[in-house]
Amino acid sequence: DGEVYKYYSEGEWKKSSSGKSVAIINPTTRKTQYRVQACNQEEVNKVMEIAKSAQKLWAKTPLWKRAELLHKAAAILKEHKAPIAECLVKEIAKPAKDAVTEVVRSGDLVSYCAEEGVRILGEGKFLVSDSFPGNERTKYCLTSKIPLGVILAIPPFNYPVNLAVSKIAPALIAGNSIVLKPPTQGAVSALHMVHCFHLAGFPKGLISCVTGKGSEIGDFLTMHPGVDCISFTGGDTGIAISKKAGMIPLQMELGGKDACIVLEDADLDLVAANIIKGGFSYSGQRCTAVKVVLVMESVADSLVEKVKARVAKLTVGAPEDDSDITPVVTESSANFIEGLVMDAKEKGATFCQEYKREGNLIWPLLLDNVRPDMRIAWEEPFGPVLPVIRINSIEEGIHHCNASNFGLQGCVFTKDINKAILISDAMETGTVQINSAPARGPDHFPFQGIKDSGIGSQGVTNSINMMTKVKTTVINLP
Numbered sequence: 001d002g003e004v005y006k007y008y009s010e011g012e013w014k015k016s017s018s019g020k021s022v023a024i025i026n027p028t029t030r031k032t033q034y035r036v037q038a039c040n041q042e043e044v045n046k047v048m049e050i051a052k053s054a055q056k057l058w059a060k061t062p063l064w065k066r067a068e069l070l071h072k073a074a075a076i077l078k079e080h081k082a083p084i085a086e087c088l089v090k091e092i093a094k095p096a097k098d099a100v101t102e103v104v105r106s107g108d109l110v111s112y113c114a115e116e117g118v119r120i121l122g123e124g125k126f127l128v129s130d131s132f133p134g135n136e137r138t139k140y141c142l143t144s145k146i147p148l149g150v151i152l153a154i155p156p157f158n159y160p161v162n163l164a165v166s167k168i169a170p171a172l173i174a175g176n177s178i179v180l181k182p183p184t185q186g187a188v189s190a191l192h193m194v195h196c197f198h199l200a201g202f203p204k205g206l207i208s209c210v211t212g213k214g215s216e217i218g219d220f221l222t223m224h225p226g227v228d229c230i231s232f233t234g235g236d237t238g239i240a241i242s243k244k245a246g247m248i249p250l251q252m253e254l255g256g257k258d259a260c261i262v263l264e265d266a267d268l269d270l271v272a273a274n275i276i277k278g279g280f281s282y283s284g285q286r287c288t289a290v291k292v293v294l295v296m297e298s299v300a301d302s303l304v305e306k307v308k309a310r311v312a313k314l315t316v317g318a319p320e321d322d323s324d325i326t327p328v329v330t331e332s333s334a335n336f337i338e339g340l341v342m343d344a345k346e347k348g349a350t351f352c353q354e355y356k357r358e359g360n361l362i363w364p365l366l367l368d369n370v371r372p373d374m375r376i377a378w379e380e381p382f383g384p385v386l387p388v389i390r391i392n393s394i395e396e397g398i399h400h401c402n403a404s405n406f407g408l409q410g411c412v413f414t415k416d417i418n419k420a421i422l423i424s425d426a427m428e429t430g431t432v433q434i435n436s437a438p439a440r441g442p443d444h445f446p447f448q449g450i451k452d453s454g455i456g457s458q459g460v461t462n463s464i465n466m467m468t469k470v471k472t473t474v475i476n477l478p
């Protein structure tokens with residue numbers, strides 16, 4: 001029937017033999033917007049089998065041809081930005097303009113990956129033996145990068161297109177095949193994106209996309225013996241996956257509690273603008289969102305006033321209207337955010353705005369005078385709710401940042417570059433931004449979390465390298 005979106009296997013759109021479907025609830029209307037196939041384990045086995053055989057041929061396809069197909073897919077993706085963005089608006093309530101940006105950024109990422117791939121994979125190394133003690137110049141060693149095999153890509157709901165292609169494009173240029181398991185919220189956007197790759201003409205079976213319930217196919221996919229690498233972005237599930245996965249390379253990005261450290265000499269208007277952008281864009285549903293402000297007491301009143309004035313200007317409403325603040329992705333997410341807010345209220349945080357919620361829509365809220373005994377000081381709301389902790393020394397700020405179990409990004413605002421560098425060195429996070437909010441992009445920059453924030457480094461170059469292994473051939477001379 002036309003009502004349930006088909007899944008993608010063997011270069012074709014198919015119905016699942018399970019006869020079951022999964023509903024995708026529109027976060028704004030809270031009604032079923034779309035349905036996707038609930039694939040079963042048999043169907044997963046099939047895509048794994050064909051992914052393996054398609055990969056063998058793909059690895060032999062010239063690098064320039066792989067790049068050519070990726071450029072084609074990028075162009076098709078950009079041509080289809082409007083319908084894909086519309087799905088993002090309906091499935092994940094991403095503001096209309098941001099939804100278009102996500103698709104365009106994705107096309108650019110795919111093209112960049114193709115270009116970067118032909119450069120870095122087009123080069124190998126040549127070593128000679130006599131540099132190591134005891135050896136004559138009798139051995140020549142040739143090294144090159146070869147594909148890993150089948151890559152399982154699991155992107156999150158907040159960038160179902162962009163964080164899918166950031167896994168798919170490096171995998172494909174490096175000669176791997178792809179099995180994509182999109183998030184439930186965002187699955188239809190992802191299926192549309194996959195269709196762009198289909199139209200570009202990639203070989204059958206090289207890319208598959210299975211939709212379904214985590215309870216049915218989640219562990220089955222991640223523990224499948226056919227998988228040679230998992231690239232996952234999301235929440236705590238990633239920790240469970242890393243414990244269960246076999247002896248294969250993992251690329252994981254699991255969220256953060258990015259701190260914004262504000263020193264006394266900071267440009268407070270710049271800080272306020274970045275707190276708004278960093279803390280409230282896509283309603284705070286970004287791993288790299290500013291999730292705690294650590295501000296020196298002497299400038300805290302002034303900063304809080306400036307942020308409050310800007311919060312008052314944020315528009316709240318439907319993603320179709322391109323509102324700044326839109327409904328969070330699910331009701332359970334809204335309930336979780338509310339739980340953090342109520343805990344802070346009971347423990348005496350200062351509410352800079354009145355707490356307001358209608359359905360999944362939560363109005364932006366700044367919580368001042370948050371203390372370490374409040375859950376929101378440590379937990380990730382993934383919503384438009386931002387705690388401010390007042391600090392009396394830089395050390396106190398660094399201590400709070402490093403006491404977190406997360407370590408994705410952080411930022412520091414000061415006009416003193418020496419202090420900024422020292423703070424960056426002291427912060428136990430994958431990246432520190434000086435005088436700007438945390439962000440993953442530009443997408444060729446390295447992107448990595450430490451501690452519970454992840455394993456490995458992403459960004460175009462690092463992802464391509466990560467999805468390859470080194471192969472050497474040694475020529476032994478007589």
Ligand code: G3P
Binds near residue numbers: 159286440
């Ligand atoms: O939440 C996903 C993370 O990768 C954030 O990306 O571009 O919003 O910084 P970005």
